[in-house]
Amino acid sequence: MLKFNTCTDIVDLPIDQKLILMKRSTYIIISIIVLAACGPQERVSKDVFDQVNNAMEAKKLSEAQITQEAMIWGDSISNEAQQQLMSSLHQAVEEKGYAGALEFCNVNAAPIVNDLSNKHGVEIRRTSFRARNQNNLPTEAESALLEAYQYNVENGIQSEPNIQKIEGGDVLLYTKAIVIPSEFCLACHGDSENEIEAGLLNKIDSLYPTDLARGFSVGNLRGMWSLKIPKKAVVNRL
Numbered sequence: 361m362l363k364f365n366t367c368t369d370i371v372d373l374p375i376d377q378k379l380i381l382m383k384r385s386t387y388i389i390i391s392i393i394v395l396a397a398c399g400p401q402e403r404v405s406k407d408v409f410d411q412v413n414n415a416m417e418a419k420k421l422s423e424a425q426i427t428q429e430a431m432i433w434g435d436s437i438s439n440e441a442q443q444q445l446m447s448s449l450h451q452a453v454e455e456k457g458y459a460g461a462l463e464f465c466n467v468n469a470a471p472i473v474n475d476l477s478n479k480h481g482v483e484i485r486r487t488s489f490r491a492r493n494q495n496n497l498p499t500e501a502e503s504a505l506l507e508a509y510q511y512n513v514e515n516g517i518q519s520e521p522n523i524q525k526i527e528g529g530d531v532l533l534y535t536k537a538i539v540i541p542s543e544f545c546l547a548c549h550g551d552s553e554n555e556i557e558a559g560l561l562n563k564i565d566s567l568y569p570t571d572l573a574r575g576f577s578v579g580n581l582r583g584m585w586s587l588k589i590p591k592k593a594v595v596n597r598l
């Protein structure tokens with residue numbers, strides 16, 4: 361049985377457990393891992409705990425049903441966010457070229473995602489070890505999952521989205537790998553010598569002096585979607 365009690369344990373997920381991310385049918389096993397309790401501020405609120413438990417009992421819901429619903433909701437929200445970002449990005453590239461689109465992403469990527477966060481009441485973000493925007497670097501819990509997705513990509517294993525319990529079980533962390541799908545991304549995230557055009561590279565350097573999001577190829581792990589879904593909101597949907 362997998363069980364980790366401290367945050368440090370989770371960061372060093374052994375390889376066997378990383379492989380667990382490959383199948384959706386097994387995500388429940390990994391969700392036993394206790395990712396929460398990293399600080400006193402994250403202690404479970406008894407009120408929320410009681411409310412969720414009462415609602416679960418009234419509706420006769422099992423933990424498995426809740427995890428499954430969180431997975432369905434997470435898939436739907438992350439697809440919506442992905443589509444909105446991609447259609448805005450494609451439109452910006454068509455209208456303003458890559459350099460103009462870079463500025464568009466710089467100004468609009470975060471607001472687009474934040475609007476969706478507010479709409480659904482779910483904290484949505486993209487995170488990466490090699491982030492362009494430093495705000496997108498992973499938390500400790502996210503790092504363990506990114507490592508697992510990275511392992512799968514490097515070993516040719518298809519990753520499925522994953523659900524983890526965090527913050528004492530009050531929140532479900534939905535994650536989904538973002539793999540570079542096409543050469544379109546490489547104009548801004550490819551090799552700085554021959555794939556990113558010189559003028560564009562200057563712009564990236566001036567807007568993002570600590571940029572790490574270059575040197576990718578098609579099929580590489582670019583990062584992941586990370587959604588903090590309140591358990592209470594999932595129970596309300598059922």
Ligand code: HEC
Pocket residue numbers: 449453458459461462465466467469470486487488490491492493494496538539540541542544545546547548549573582583584
């Ligand atoms: C026009 C240039 C451009 C193109 C094309 C582009 N990106 Fe980006 N990307 C950016 C910029 C700029 C940011 C930083 C946005 C911000 O400041 O929030 C970014 C950020 C990201 C992030 C968030 C993590 C980070 O590095 O901060 C991911 C994930 C990402 N891009 C994936 C992709 C994928 C996948 C594609 C292809 C489908 C793609 N990008 C195409 C410019 C681009």
